[in-house]
Amino acid sequence: MPFQRFVQTGRIAKCSAGPLKGRLITIVDVIDQNRVLIDGPLTGVPRQEYRLNNLHLTKYRIKFPFTAPTRIVRKAWVDNDLKAKWKSTPWSIKSQNICKRTRLNDFDRFKLRYAKRQRNKLLTVAFNALKKRTKSDGTTRVLKKDRRAKILKSKAEKKAGGKK
Structure with missing residues (x-):
């Protein structure tokens, strides 16, 4: 089966390392083969460059022009109702359960x-x-x-x- 998740403008991804671990972001632009420009207007992630090795690509993609400002990314995010879509996925539910389990005393x-x-x-x-x-x-x-x-x-x- 061919690949279905590509590194492209508008692709939603989950950060897997550093202080942004577990947060959803949007790829705004591809800098080179190792780095991308990301933005997470509704998840509290400021626009910055991020390594591709630390991203897990999701199946979701929103449409906006590359290097779009944060306000356009936020509008596209809200229009697609990505928060609700993400919360209903098994991936999200599993990560929430793992988070609950790690917080147990x-x-x-x-x-x-x-x-x-x-x-x-x-x-x-x-x-x-x-x-x-x-x-x-x-x-x-x-x-x-x-x-x-x-x-x-x-x-x-x-x-x-x-x-x-």
Whole structure:
């Protein structure tokens, strides 16, 4: 499959290094094969040169003439509603989740680990109950573990509902 993301005027990219890491920018002009002129009027990035090695190109591109002033770039950005488009992409959602996870303190990580452990216990009990219930001849029967899974599930729901 041929390339679909080119370094070109109007291409939206995500910075991957330095103080601008994680911010969306627009390529305004290509300086040479290693550097581009970027601008991010709505993401707080001033117009500057930036290395191509530190950019991740996105699939989005907005139309404006090369070396356009910031006001024209801002208008094109708003007209295309790029902020909303970007927030709905899996790439953005994944990076937001990574950011949330890095901000967790020790106690939050403990709570997350404990909640995952409880969830996995419930899933294991339910899975084993379904596995045992299904016989080779096709008959089904209710097992004690199946009832136990329901009880554990209701306890977990009560506990989760009470802490809100």
